[in-house]
Amino acid sequence: MISLAVFISGSGSNLQSIINKIEDGSIHAEIKVVVSNNPEAYGLKRAEQHNLHSVVLEHTRFADRQAYERELLRIVRDFKTDYVILAGFMRILSPYFIHEFQNRILNIHPALLPSFPGLHAQAQAADYGVKVAGCTVHFVDEKMDHGPILIQAALPVLPSEDGESLGKRILKWEHKIYPQAISWLAQNRVNLEGRKVIVKNAKTFFLGPADDPVLISPGLEEKFF
Numbered sequence: 708m709i710s711l712a713v714f715i716s717g718s719g720s721n722l723q724s725i726i727n728k729i730e731d732g733s734i735h736a737e738i739k740v741v742v743s744n745n746p747e748a749y750g751l752k753r754a755e756q757h758n759l760h761s762v763v764l765e766h767t768r769f770a771d772r773q774a775y776e777r778e779l780l781r782i783v784r785d786f787k788t789d790y791v792i793l794a795g796f797m798r799i800l801s802p803y804f805i806h807e808f809q810n811r812i813l814n815i816h817p818a819l820l821p822s823f824p825g826l827h828a829q830a831q832a833a834d835y836g837v838k839v840a841g842c843t844v845h846f847v848d849e850k851m852d853h854g855p856i857l858i859q860a861a862l863p864v865l866p867s868e869d870g871e872s873l874g875k876r877i878l879k880w881e882h883k884i885y886p887q888a889i890s891w892l893a894q895n896r897v898n899l900e901g902r903k904v905i906v907k908n909a910k911t912f913f914l915g916p917a918d919d920p921v922l923i924s925p926g927l928e929e930k931f932f
């Protein structure tokens with residue numbers, strides 16, 4: 708059983724997908740604490756509904772980034788969490804925090820990295836006119852949206868689509884690949900070789916149904932579909 712801290716800033720739909728898969732026994736993990744930098748985040752309500760401990764830590768109340776991250780570190784250390792899961796956390800973590808949790812911080816990004824890092828990735832992809840879009844779960848390193856990639860889901864972009872409609876279709880697959888990635892960590896099946904992430908005994912790929920096409924690599928397991 709691994710213990711997690713989940714950092715959020717908004718709706719927390721990814722947090723919800725992780726909670727659901729922990730509660731149905733698909734992930735052997737415990738969420739020790741949910742941290743939000745935004746007191747209005749709907750994800751805080753989700754945490755409350757599932758009796759999870761949550762902490763609001765508003766960055767605006769701290770003198771500088773390091774003071775803020777010192778407090779973040781204190782919280783994750785106090786809760787003795789193995790991994791920090793960034794789920795729509797809209798703050799960039801500096802090397803000060805990342806070094807302490809080297810290879811133990813995951814992020815989900817709504818694009819096929821290394822394309823379209825940064826904000827509004829779904830709109831960036833739709834406006835650019837790419838024909839394939841998707842989402843990525845990766846380890847966090849010192850550069851934004853850059854660390855070693857654990858799993859990606861790719862889907863065709865429809866001709867009529869804008870950033871918003873594309874984003875909705877991507878989000879659906881975020882909710883499947885993030886719990887899957889965390890379950891692999893919980894089963895100690897994830898090895899890092901430089902930038903390359905090897906998931907032991909994973910299928911090479913998963914192909915979604917013809918009416919909802921998606922390609923996921925490594926392969927999504929049935930219980931996460």
Ligand code: GRF
Binds near residue numbers: 716719722794796
């Ligand atoms: C997701 O699209 C995620 O990829 C991005 O922020 C969004 C968070 O959504 N990093 P939610 O708060 O999990 O609903």
